[in-house]
Amino acid sequence: MSQERDKNRGQGPRRPPGPGAKGPRPGPAPKRRGGLSLSRLGGDDFEIVHPRCVREMELDFEEGIELRKAGDPEAARDALRYALQGCGDNLWVHVALGRLALEDFRDPSLARGHFGYAFELAERAFPPGFRGRLPRHRPSNRPFYDAVAGLAECYDALSKPEEAARLRAWAAALAGERPGPSAPSK
Numbered sequence: 762m763s764q765e766r767d768k769n770r771g772q773g774p775r776r777p778p779g780p781g782a783k784g785p786r787p788g789p790a791p792k793r794r795g796g797l798s799l800s801r802l803g804g805d806d807f808e809i810v811h812p813r814c815v816r817e818m819e820l821d822f823e824e825g826i827e828l829r830k831a832g833d834p835e836a837a838r839d840a841l842r843y844a845l846q847g848c849g850d851n852l853w854v855h856v857a858l859g860r861l862a863l864e865d866f867r868d869p870s871l872a873r874g875h876f877g878y879a880f881e882l883a884e885r886a887f888p889p890g891f892r893g894r895l896p897r898h899r900p901s902n903r904p905f906y907d908a909v910a911g912l913a914e915c916y917d918a919l920s921k922p923e924e925a926a927r928l929r930a931w932a933a934a935l936a937g938e939r940p941g942p943s944a945p946s947k
Contacts, residue, residue, distance in 0.1 A: 797850055797886040805892070806937075808899045809883060814848035821847065822854055829857075834865035852904035855879035859911045869918035876915060879908035894937035906932060 799807045825840035838861055844854045859875035862868045883905040895902050909932040916925035933939050 797852075797882055799886050799888075799893075801893075802896075802899075805894050806896055807893045808895070808901045809852075809886060809905055811852070811901060812848065812850050815851045815853070818844040818847040818851060818854070822851065822857070825854070825857060829861065829865070834861055837861060837865075850882055852879045852883060852908060855882070856904050856907045856911060859908065859915075863911065863914060863918070869915045873912060873915035873919070876908045876911035879904065880912055883908070895935050897936045897938075906936070 796812055798810045800810045801807055821840055821844035825837045825844060828834075828840055829837035838858065841854050841858050841861070844851060845858075848854070855875050856879055859872045859879070861872075862875055863872035895905065897903070897906050909928060913925040913928045916922070916928065930939075
């Protein structure tokens with residue numbers, strides 16, 4: 762690991778606040794490297810297209826996952842935060858940070874922020890009035906559904922079961938599994 766990377770590790774990403782933040786974000790939106798989009802698979806089926814920076818930061822993501830498996834959640838969190846500095850639109854990293862917050866640090870409010878931010882990143886890729894399907898079985902759609910599941914778990918832990926149920930029903934409808942209500946509020 763390089764000294765430059767060690768110097769920056771643990772400082773966290775510099776990104777706008779996640780869900781639940783009050784008021785408008787100051788100034789113009791920062792230019793983002795990458796960004797998520799959708800690609801039509803055929804018919805009404807779509808998949809999420811992830812930015813190139815996801816692949817570029819893959820080793821840092823994997824390091825965070827290995828550190829967590831080794832029983833070091835603090836170091837895992839630092840490695841995952843470092844990965845976000847190189848790719849803030851990485852759904853896999855946001856979901857992993859949400860899992861850490863929920864399962865290792867037992868903080869459903871913090872976890873909700875991570876899962877909610879991943880949810881919002883993916884949702885921004887949907888065009889207005891999107892009526893297509895996002896199949897769960899597609900590997901590139903998986904982190905979106907993992908974020909939705911984590912967010913619903915957070916709502917359950919925060920004694921908001923109706924929000925969790927609404928979110929799960931909406932995700933099922935988006936996956937083409939059964940009809941559900943319109944998009945949930947975050």
